[in-house]
Amino acid sequence: MITMSDVFENVMELAKRRGFIWPTSECYGAVAGFIDYGPLGAMMKRRIENIWRDFYVIREGYYEIECPTIAQEAVFIASGHVAGFADKMCQCPHCREFLRADHVAEGGGVKNASTMKNEELALALAGCKCLACEEVLGKVEVFGFNLMFKTSIGPDSQRVGYLRPETAQGMFVDFSRLLRFYRDKLPFGAVQIGKSYRNEISPRQGMIRLREFTQAEAEIFVHPDEKNKHPRFHRYADYRMPLLTFGQQQKCEEAVSLSMREAVDKGVIANEYLAYYVALTHEMLVSIGIKPERLRFRQHLPDERAHYATDCWDAEILSDRFGWVETVGLADRTNYDLNAHAKESGTPMTVFIQYAEPKKVPRRRIIPNMGVLGKQYRNKAKAIFEALGNSTPTADGADVVIDGEKIHIPADLFEVRDEVVDIRGEDIVPHVIEPSYGIDRMCYAVLEQAYDEDEADGEKRTVMRFSPKVAPVQVAVFPLMTRDGLDTIADEITRKLHKAGILAEYDDSGAIGRRYRRQDEIGTPFAVTVDYDTKENNTVTLRDRDSMKQVRIAIDKLPETLAALVEGTKTFGELG
RNA sequence: GCGCCGAUAGUGUAGUGGUUAUCACUAGGCGUUGCCAACGCCUAAACCCGGGUUCGAGUCCCGGUCGGCGCACCA
Structure with missing residues (x-):
């Protein structure tokens, strides 16, 4: 056990x-x-x-896309990783332990430590005790430790890049x-x-x-x-x-x-x-x-x-x-x-969603007579144009304020047009x-859960019980003996399986039992053995890793049978 | 980063400052072998790295690296 x-x-x-x-x-x-x-x-x-x-x-x-693993600083400023992925750290001058500066400060009764600037926090820390050795810190330096790998792009090193986190x-x-x-x-x-x-500060755990x-x-x-x-x-x-x-x-x-x-x-x-x-x-x-x-x-x-x-x-x-x-x-x-990338880059990142029915929305447009206003107000005309658009005119005109100066525009110098427009949809930011x-953690879990030991003929057998879908080698092909042409037949079968896209591994070294065990240990789910009956009737044995049982199967049927077994559309038990 | 422990063939290991570094498994070659780690012969293969102490270091000391455990860290 x-x-x-x-x-x-x-x-x-x-x-x-x-x-x-x-x-x-x-x-x-x-x-x-x-x-x-x-x-x-x-x-x-x-x-x-x-x-x-x-x-x-x-x-x-x-669909899958593929982006560079290095990106320019702006990307990670927008994403929050430049600011948010960094911890404020300090080192205890007594025991040389690295500490989270904000944690130490808060432990010492300092409020709002997480929002302080480095210098501010360093001053606040002077009276706090080290979490490790409990000495009073005194003068310390606070520095940001960012979990992103920083690099530079191009020969002048001007452009900052980060490896993506x-x-x-x-x-x-x-x-x-x-x-x-x-x-x-x-x-x-x-x-x-x-x-x-x-x-990572201190990666462990394989x-x-x-x-x-x-x-x-x-x-x-x-x-x-x-x-x-x-x-x-x-x-x-x-x-x-x-x-x-x-x-x-x-x-x-x-x-x-x-x-x-x-x-x-x-x-x-x-x-x-x-x-x-x-x-x-x-x-x-x-x-x-x-x-x-x-x-x-x-x-x-x-x-x-x-x-x-x-x-x-x-x-x-x-x-x-x-x-x-x-x-x-x-x-x-x-x-x-x-939102963050839209703001940082200035590129809108919205989708236009069309309404089922256009919405009827009343709208008022104020259209100034710029032919007159332009000549009259010259360099103020543009500001007046804009202010007028936002104004609420009365019967005798509109009042606008330009640079603190109140200007009255008579009603005959602009036209108020009330209309009903169709709003066909809106721009939304998707969630x-x-x-x-x-993936690496999945690989570890698969390895750990596949590991098993059982007993075969009184001997310990180590077997990786991978799902056939993830097993690296899908089938092993053995000649029972390396003579009488059995090896040639096994070699042909191996090539035939390769042609069908199946990863088959040929092995003729050592006793047959040893070869089965080798494949068990790397989790190969199936093994084909060419024996003397093969020469008589073109069948081989197909062995199941987990049960160690064998069935005879025609060589012609091997590619499709193995493909089905590996895919999981057929189980070994169903082969009879 | 801190503290404790460790590191020797592919793997697991023995080795109390002094021979050619132990043993097993594994691997390769040849023979043998009619279905689950059989056997015989042969072969290959190691002291983590850098300093120091010593006539002499795998062994003792210091530093580093890696690994394990505890602490801290872990968007």
Whole structure:
């Protein structure tokens, strides 16, 4: 039996040994917070990313885009990351501990510490005690520590750039192009799978907290009044899962199981859109092999939310080692980001929503006779033109104030035109629903949950019970003996499977049992063995990793059978 | 960043300042082998990095890196 604490060590040892995960640039000494995916790990990660694409790109119809991982400073000034992603830090002169300056100050009774400037805060800190060694700090320097990696663009180093701390901003800054691509209609979405970077102070926990990590994010732009009208909500209306609201967390209660319909109706989840992607996330995670009993959805506590989000739910996966690990964040980012970029860039980020019926709106226009007014007032004429438009004329004319001077414009120098105009629609700023997946954490969870040990013929067998969909190698092909032409036949079968797009690995080294075990350890779900009967009747044995059972199958049927098994449209048990 | 602990072949390990650094598994080659880590022979493979103490350092000391745990940090 494997004990709980062993799993992490066993699985990481296996992952290192068999080429899933390596410390980065080991020959120079690894760097904390960075990992290399080895041959099998990179393949598995691709498969997980592609399942994600199946859900979001193919099924939801949200196309993938690809933006640079470096963006100019303005992008992150607008997003709030330059200001908001930085912590004010100070170092204790006695014990050299780095401390959050605002926390220390507030602990010492200083009010409004979080809004103070660095110099101000440094003065306020002089009388406060260090949280670590409890000495009075005295003279300290307060500095900002920003979690973004800073760099410069171009040879003159004038232009500041940052490595993106999330992929999301790329979708926001491309909003106008995306809106046009989707032919000016809501809802629409864009997704991105790529690297993001955060210069964590002290990254640990292996693949769980990285300085460079892969995110898969979707930004779904919706009309703010239609967040409860997801067009495909019926798909998940009856989908049930455990939900842990912030109310329950405060009362230390267990998660309750609700359908998405109930969750929205009871106000547990803010709206249909959020609930839809909560359910989709559940389905997606289960499909890559996460056990439902190790999956829960937890609502963020109000003080835990990011600077932009209103309602926010995390998909958390239970790890033997790390407890509940936040793996997917589902946030309603409202119109925060689009407003911020519109303001910073000066580009409107709105959608024109046409009314079903044009609204009849009375409008008064005041049209001055500029031929006369221009000559009469010369350089004041322009100001008068504008002031007149906003004035309320009476029967004998209008009074306007220009540079403090009151000027009377007689009624015959302008025309008042009252008309009724059609307002056909309005410009609105869409709200954004954002599911954001931590791919590396998903990979870790898949590895940890796949790890298993059982007994075969009295010997310990280590087996990675990957879903066939994510297993790096899909099928192994063995000749029973490396003679009598069995190896040639096995080699032909391998090539035939490659042609069908199946990743098959040929192996003729060592005893047959050893070869099965090697494949079990890297989680290859199926193995084909060519034996002497193959020469008689063109059949081979097909072995199932988990049950170790075998069935005979015609060589001709192999490609389609394996494709179905890998896809999950057929199970091994159904082969008879 | 702080404190405590650790780092030896691919993996897991032994090693109380003094031989050619132990053992097992793994891997590669040859032979053998008729379906679940069989066997024989052969081969490859390691003291984290940099200083210091010493006639002599894998071993002791200092610094660094990485990893684990606790604290702090974790939009």
